[in-house]
Amino acid sequence: MKLVRSNNFHNLFYFLIEQSQILYSAVAQNICTISSFPLHLHTFMQAIDLFFKQLNQPKKVIITTHQKPDGDAMGSSLGLYHFLVELGHSVQVISPTNWANFLDWMPGIEQVIDYEMNKEKCKQLIASADVIFCLDFNTLHRTKNLEPLLENATCTRVLIDHHQQPQTEMFHFGVSNTKKSSTCEMVYDFIVDSGHQSTLNINMATCLYTGLMTDTGSFRFPSTTASVHRMVANLKDVGLLHTPIHDNIYDNFLENRLRFIGFVLNNRMEVLYQYNTAIMYVYKNDLLKFNIKTGDTEGLVNYLLTIQGIKLAAIVIDRDEERKWSFRSKGNFDVNTFARLHFEGGGHFNAAGGRSDEGVDATVQKFKKTIQQYESQLQ
DSSP: OOOOOOHHHHHHHHHHHHHOSTTHHHHHTTEEEETTEEEEOOOOOEEGGGGGGGGGSOOEEEEEEOSSOOHHHHHHHHHHHHHHHHTTOEEEEEESSOOOGGGTTSTTGGGOEEGGGOHHHHHHHHHTOSEEEEESOSSGGGGGGGHHHHHHOOSEEEEEEOSSSOOGGGOSEEEEOTTSSOHHHHHHHHHHHTTOGGGOOHHHHHHHHHHHHHHTTTTTSTTOOHHHHHHHHHHHHHTOOHHHHHHHHHSOOOHHHHHHHHHHHHHSEEEEGGGTEEEEEEOHHHHHHTTOOTTTTTTGGGGGGGSTTOOEEEEEEEOSSSEEEEEEEOTTOOHHHHHHHHSSOEEOSSEEEEEESSOHHHHHHHHHHHGGGGTTTTO
């Protein structure tokens, strides 16, 4: 049948190509041609299991995560690192920024490169990579200054994440599952589903348990499913020692942090009982006064949820370049949508983050005004 190059036909054919699984491979190459008439198309993120076969040939691999990585971000990155090294790949973990000192005990942490401290080296590594794994973030902008390098990378990008509304057009392969407790659980699934469960060792188990434990609030959050406990049981069979991990994460701070927490609870907390909401705000001078470092404010917002009747907890911290918000909720109040609509953020249904270019006082006033429209939802 002879094709007629009419505009209507062109538009119809464009649509059919995007929808057709038959022409999926052509779409994935980002270009399709009718005669000499090119159609430039967006790629689709293919299912993660289609990537498994690529694990069989040694590759240069970069693993990265979001800025200021927490237990799940670093745990999933290092867990995957140990797995890929076991398979014979050349692997480098790059963090967009520095990380909390309480993660420095993790096996393999000494191999992680801080992009902000080693920009040229990181650029060279990314330029020569075959694969980049992107863990525990849904959009590239969460990697801060690393974003343009990832966006312009010519190699294969693979996403493993559990946050809502992923930027799927930026990844060749991936999995995004908001029902999963953590990215560490998803990396564990990746290892098992790819047929390599026998490679699990104590280093992988230690790293993966770290993120599993921290992202489930020590297994108290609703995301703690039966599969989470089965994973822990399997990691224990590998030889996991869980007590030292809890000690390193929760009992590994300096005196100044405890005094800082006492100060902000006493001087920087407000309880808005009409809205079943508690808020805390931290000024830059507060951080300097107590010599607060990266990670020292981790989990501070959770103190607010321990107040009887509180359904929404929020904390804003004055950082150099912006004000950073953390939101937590109980029950059916969706802080992911709240953060997206009002504070340029997002995350999970009951745990999300946001940001503001306004000063602390101004953004706090905005928050107080905003929650008035949610009064009925917070009762």
